[in-house]
Amino acid sequence: MINKVVSGAEEAIKDISDGATLMLGGFGLCGIPENCINALVSKQVKNLTCISNNAGVDDFGIGLMLKQRQVKKMISSYVGENAEFERQLLSGELEVELIPQGTLATRCLAAGYGMPAIFTPAGVGTEVAEGKEVRNFDGKDYLMEYAFDADFAIVKAWKGDTAGNLIFRSTSRNFNPVMAMAGKVTIAEVEELVEAGKLDPDYIHTPGIYVHRIFQGKDYEKRIEQRTVRKSGV
């Protein structure tokens, strides 16, 4: 087995430099690569283009990178939870491209499947369609959307092995597997790293061929964005 293990987040991101295009897994704050984000904040790389469904909150996730003005452009579907983001957007410091969530996911999928583009009806007849090729199949219009081209994909998994195989947990799976397939270089941080052979091949979500670097992360905060509960005993 090819060993993909690196020592930690610092080593995993060491060749990410100014101007890089990054994919970052997660939905809201669920399943985000906390360790790599913190390492990118410490490294202070700048002018990044970040492809991520959301942009974190002010003091967590991608919000930490925004606070240090490390992000030049965000490509996301929903970004409403971040005051600093709003300030930078309105002042023109930050460029934002909003795209439909399914389009975002499927453009990742296309990159991982070696397909240059996809056709989707999402956004037909709206401002999302501006400048895009429209094709009609069976009487319905579809937009042509290109596969993403990202220098690095950074994902978070629950378990991984030294060969780079990944297993995700619950809805923290979200964008992680499709982004893992889509990066020219894919970095995976996992809660638990085991020897190759310890994970059942039938239960692997992302095969190690897509993963270039893997490490066991530490001190996961796993912050909850909307804590909703029901009273017990009702």
Place this chain on the structure above:
Amino acid sequence: MFSKEEIAQRIAKEIKDGYYVNLGIGIPTLVANYIPKGINVVLQSENGLLGMGPFPFEGEEDADLINAGKQTITTLPGSSIFDSAMSFGMIRAQKVDLTILGAMEVSETGDIANWKIPGKMVKGMGGAMDLVASAKNIIVAMQHINKAGESKLLPKCTLPLTGVKCIKKIVTELAVLDILPEGGFKLLERAPGVSIEFIQQSTAGRLIVEGEIPEMKLD
């Protein structure tokens, strides 16, 4: 006039046994509380879950288990979890039977605007454009008139569109309406105590009234 809960309650009557349903944020979320007893319905959350259960009991929240509104939730027996591409794949392939979402404006030709107000901070469309472009069956839960009394059911949307010619049914605080394939809001039911005249004056788009219009029933 109907409250938000009553709009949700009325929409829930449209849900049939065996449906896979996607509920948007806001009034649509409330629909889950009124699903008729004795029928089997599976709720889809587009971040990657089929079989969404109720909120967890206090102390049992799991940061890895949330819905599309980023709220902590639970799974149910028979639930499944998948990635975001598959989630929108099943939406695009029309495996989801019913989508219920909110709107700021709907036009008499079935266009919907619900993601952007020019001049205000734009949060993004999330999954709304994918849902309206693909779903075969969409019900919009919305306010008929805004706080200033102006109609939100228009000849043509004024806000940036989320999708075109995709809405067929609307439930508001005043009425249940279908949008006809040839255009126009066809009045089907009115909220208790609301007159056809009031619905007429609250609907800027073309309203079609034919025959007796019964009051909405919730039971």
